[in-house]
Amino acid sequence: MGFNLRALQTAPPPSPTLSEFYRFALLLTGSPVAAQKALASAFADVQASLDQLRSEEQRHAWLAIRLREECLSGEEAPAAGAPRLLRGDEAGGPAAVLDLEAYIMAQHFCRIAEPGRTALALFYLDLFSPSRIADILKMRIEDLANAVGTARQRLQQSLLEAGRPESIAG
Amino acid sequence: MNISTALIYLQCYKAGERNDPMIEKAYRAVTNDSRAREELRKQQEFDERFKAVVRAIETPEDLQERLSATVEKKRAGGTKWKVTFPAILAIGSALASLAAVLTVMHMESVAHFPGREAADRIMDTANRMSGIEFEPVSQPTAQLSDWFYMHGFDGFGVPAEFNALPAVGVQVMPLDGKPVAQVAVDRHDSLLYVFHASDFGIGIPADGEWLIFDHDGWAGGIERRGNLCTLITFRGKPREMKAFLHTLSP
Numbered sequence: 001m002g003f004n005l006r007a008l009q010t011a012p013p014p015s016p017t018l019s020e021f022y023r024f025a026l027l028l029t030g031s032p033v034a035a036q037k038a039l040a041s042a043f044a045d046v047q048a049s050l051d052q053l054r055s056e057e058q059r060h061a062w063l064a065i066r067l068r069e070e071c072l073s074g075e076e077a078p079a080a081g082a083p084r085l086l087r088g089d090e091a092g093g094p095a096a097v098l099d100l101e102a103y104i105m106a107q108h109f110c111r112i113a114e115p116g117r118t119a120l121a122l123f124y125l126d127l128f129s130p131s132r133i134a135d136i137l138k139m140r141i142e143d144l145a146n147a148v149g150t151a152r153q154r155l156q157q158s159l160l161e162a163g164r165p166e167s168i169a170g
Numbered sequence: 171m172n173i174s175t176a177l178i179y180l181q182c183y184k185a186g187e188r189n190d191p192m193i194e195k196a197y198r199a200v201t202n203d204s205r206a207r208e209e210l211r212k213q214q215e216f217d218e219r220f221k222a223v224v225r226a227i228e229t230p231e232d233l234q235e236r237l238s239a240t241v242e243k244k245r246a247g248g249t250k251w252k253v254t255f256p257a258i259l260a261i262g263s264a265l266a267s268l269a270a271v272l273t274v275m276h277m278e279s280v281a282h283f284p285g286r287e288a289a290d291r292i293m294d295t296a297n298r299m300s301g302i303e304f305e306p307v308s309q310p311t312a313q314l315s316d317w318f319y320m321h322g323f324d325g326f327g328v329p330a331e332f333n334a335l336p337a338v339g340v341q342v343m344p345l346d347g348k349p350v351a352q353v354a355v356d357r358h359d360s361l362l363y364v365f366h367a368s369d370f371g372i373g374i375p376a377d378g379e380w381l382i383f384d385h386d387g388w389a390g391g392i393e394r395r396g397n398l399c400t401l402i403t404f405r406g407k408p409r410e411m412k413a414f415l416h417t418l419s420p
Contacts, residue, residue, distance in 0.1 A: 148182050
């Protein structure tokens with residue numbers, strides 16, 4: 001799962017960790033374009049700080065913090081509940097594909113209030129342990145558990161209202 | 171640790187993984203509580219379902235290169251850097267195979283109708299979509315007429331039973347020089363097309379009756395009221411489309 005920021009230029013396919021960070025940004029913003037912009041900006045910013053961070057986990061945590069800031073910084077601009085989703089900036093090369101289902105899921109997810117949205121997104125991604133997520137969000141582990149629980153409930157409710165099968169308890 | 175405290179910690183429980191000590195302790199605390207275990211089981215099921223969707227989100231193959239280029243550009247001192255990535259998200263793989271042919275069933279089955287070829291071409295447009303075409307919205311479909319008017323489609327409207335459907339993406343696409351309104355709907359992963367029947371020579375009866383189609387695993391329903399045609403599609407079977415339309419109340 002190693003992800004070397006310095007090797008960005010030489011590693012053609014996205015690493016699993018980069019993919020996780022991309023998904024994290026997508027869940028927070030609901031927008032692939034916003035997610036990529038946030039990623040690029042966060043990468044550029046953390047690059048200078050990499051040498052100060054000793055472990056890979058610390059670098060990932062630092063990137064997660066910066067990425068979260070980038071993702072949430074644009075939230076004031078669009079009206080609540082109307083995230084930027086599919087608007088392309090410049091249609092250049094071939095667009096990759098995301099299933100409609102994932103697109104709609106991201107819409108439900110990005111409407112969850114903070115900090116539960118970040119807590120649940122990080123919980124669902126294979127990047128950090130719960131205690132590290134608590135560190136990132138500057139929370140106690142019990143507060144993180146509460147935040148994850150509340151966010152999960154909100155997500156379930158949202159999916160339930162939309163009649164989505166994922167909301168149905170087994 | 172009592173059960174209620176344990177249940178709080180267990181919100182962060184990950185099955186089959188190494189959990190934090192407090193969470194493991196919470197897990198042990200509910201070992202003999204069948205209700206708590208059942209609650210945890212449901213939670214885990216939901217988590218697994220959602221995680222499967224998240225894992226299915228594809229990352230563009232060239233993301234690293236693009237990020238690298240952007241980072242380099244920014245580092246090189248450009249005060250105004252611009253992301254030039256193509257948008258990734260597409261109403262995509264699902265749409266890529268959207269069929270051109272409509273097998274009309276109506277309640278009794280209709281194989282052809284005037285304007286069928288044009289309807290085929292409208293459905294074909296999904297094959298060329300990347301997803302960047304959509305403008306994000308978050309409102310009931312009935313409230314989109316102003317948006318469509320502002321974007322070149324005059325007279326947008328949907329059948330009353332569609333009014334409350336939540337729209338999540340919209341666009342006006344030109345076809346043969348005529349505008350077609352398209353809406354991504356957060357119900358049954360549906361795509362909705364609205365267009366003027368006269369623009370495409372659609373000759374189905376203007377009585378609001380639904381004709382139900384099937385092609386390559388996709389179900390479609392089309393109806394016409396006055397000069398306005400509504401076409402809705404999703405992946406599924408005609409009977410699902412029929413059931414879906416029946417669930418909508420005007």
